Amino acid sequence: MTGQFVRLAETERPEIGFTLDGMKLTALAGDTVLTAVLMQRRAVRRSEFGDGPRAGFCLMGACQDCWIGDVDGRRFRACSTLVTDGMALVTLP
Amino acid sequence: MTAVIIVGAGPAGMAAALTLVEAGLRPIVVDEAQRAGGQIFRRPPPGFTRPPAALYGADAAAATRLHLAFDALGDRIDYRPQTLVWAVEPDAVHLQGPQGRVRLDRGPLLLATGATDRLLPVDGWTKPGVFSLGGSQVALKAQGVAIGRRVAFCGTGPLLYLVAYQYAKAGAEVAAVLDTSAFGDGIRALPLLAADPAKLARGIYYLGWLRAHGVPVHHGVRPLTVHGESVTGLTWRDAGRRLNETRCDALALGFGLRSETQLADLAGVPFRFDPIRRQYLPDIDQDGRAPAGAVYLAGDGAAVRGAAAAETAGRLAALALAADLGRPVDTAARDALRGRMARFERFARGLDAAFPFPVDLLDTATDDTLLCRCEAVTVGTMRHAVGELGAEDVNRAKAFVRPGMGRCQGRMCGLATSELHARLRGLPPDQAGRLRGQAPVKPVPLA
Numbered sequence: 088m089t090g091q092f093v094r095l096a097e098t099e100r101p102e103i104g105f106t107l108d109g110m111k112l113t114a115l116a117g118d119t120v121l122t123a124v125l126m127q128r129r130a131v132r133r134s135e136f137g138d139g140p141r142a143g144f145c146l147m148g149a150c151q152d153c154w155i156g157d158v159d160g161r162r163f164r165a166c167s168t169l170v171t172d173g174m175a176l177v178t179l180p
Numbered sequence: 181m182t183a184v185i186i187v188g189a190g191p192a193g194m195a196a197a198l199t200l201v202e203a204g205l206r207p208i209v210v211d212e213a214q215r216a217g218g219q220i221f222r223r224p225p226p227g228f229t230r231p232p233a234a235l236y237g238a239d240a241a242a243a244t245r246l247h248l249a250f251d252a253l254g255d256r257i258d259y260r261p262q263t264l265v266w267a268v269e270p271d272a273v274h275l276q277g278p279q280g281r282v283r284l285d286r287g288p289l290l291l292a293t294g295a296t297d298r299l300l301p302v303d304g305w306t307k308p309g310v311f312s313l314g315g316s317q318v319a320l321k322a323q324g325v326a327i328g329r330r331v332a333f334c335g336t337g338p339l340l341y342l343v344a345y346q347y348a349k350a351g352a353e354v355a356a357v358l359d360t361s362a363f364g365d366g367i368r369a370l371p372l373l374a375a376d377p378a379k380l381a382r383g384i385y386y387l388g389w390l391r392a393h394g395v396p397v398h399h400g401v402r403p404l405t406v407h408g409e410s411v412t413g414l415t416w417r418d419a420g421r422r423l424n425e426t427r428c429d430a431l432a433l434g435f436g437l438r439s440e441t442q443l444a445d446l447a448g449v450p451f452r453f454d455p456i457r458r459q460y461l462p463d464i465d466q467d468g469r470a471p472a473g474a475v476y477l478a479g480d481g482a483a484v485r486g487a488a489a490a491e492t493a494g495r496l497a498a499l500a501l502a503a504d505l506g507r508p509v510d511t512a513a514r515d516a517l518r519g520r521m522a523r524f525e526r527f528a529r530g531l532d533a534a535f536p537f538p539v540d541l542l543d544t545a546t547d548d549t550l551l552c553r554c555e556a557v558t559v560g561t562m563r564h565a566v567g568e569l570g571a572e573d574v575n576r577a578k579a580f581v582r583p584g585m586g587r588c589q590g591r592m593c594g595l596a597t598s599e600l601h602a603r604l605r606g607l608p609p610d611q612a613g614r615l616r617g618q619a620p621v622k623p624v625p626l627a
Contacts, residue, residue: 144306
């Protein structure tokens, strides 16, 4: 699957592993959760009002459009949270 | 004495902290980011290696100077990164951060909360692949990524050309730059823009560079529809009213910037309507002092004027605060800062004239276009709230059909909602009233 984002610079960072809805994926240390997800996919969640997929919008913690969760039930803004090695992400219903 | 609290560590907040420390105070500095810089001088996470010139272009020296000076403050400030303010009460400020929820006694408050993109709804603008223009710049600056393989830039303002230029320079394919402003708007604004010749020259350079590198640049554009489940293209009308389609897999959208004022609202600061910026803004004196409550504002969160003005305003507001606490203040330095602010304001007004907010997009928006992204309220629903339900101001409309009631608290849709309300009633935009802020201004965990 092709992602939404494209890396143009800073590609020499170490790789780290994370899972997204159980699927094993890799990111680079220093990626936000949003970058990590959108390098693989084109959306992070579906609108709870049934109007389709969403992928974040403002990328600066203001619009609240990129909420995602982890297997421990934590929820956070994907654009404002760095991905960490072994993170187990789940897209929210 | 209760400690001074600075909210925000962009250019205004950093400069305010430096000035307060010089005045012998030890402020608390609360900031959402991991590292100080704000959005304009945002620093990538540790491990990134591009030099400041690659990140901040012509502003690299200013950014580096502020970063180094702020970092050198060490424990002369009580710095709280990765922490957000979610409520302000008469006697307390409520934080959420690495230590969980924290209540601070409310001392003097210096708000440097910055700005976000000023937006108007476009059919399909919630689709994956559409990002705010400022966010598109953040992606490149703080993460080294482009928002897509083939990116269209649509909207208006100086950032439109700057970010398109930065993307092209970094190796992204720029599908088009689609400016809603007419070319003549820029020409007419030249006398005001001459207040900052270097900045004006830079803007003209970016436009020339894009054209010279074969990027299609169009003026007087009206965006119509974003295609695809994820973005596959944008239909737009050109200045001659002809229909065009630009193929792209990402769209950067923004029509200038808007001040982030919700904390000022919670702090009880009165507002007045700024007819140039078309926004209710905190009613402060020339140094950034609110009429009561020991509240001070600086930077784009008080009125959008850009990074250099924000730094100046941060110093000015901090001097006002220090003077009010009885500290000696260098009045000559203060007067020099005031003089600089007048020049920044003149240039900002030039930008507003060169890149007007194309509010007529609301008149032609289809009923199905989403207005409020959080609550999925359509333009048609808002028309119904005003026309059939008779919502007499924007807060009534919010109570009836929920625009601005979602998680973003109207940051993305609030101005468009007010403009739409006023236009439906044939009144100027201040007549819609002002969407009132409510705590929590950002979501906080209940547990």
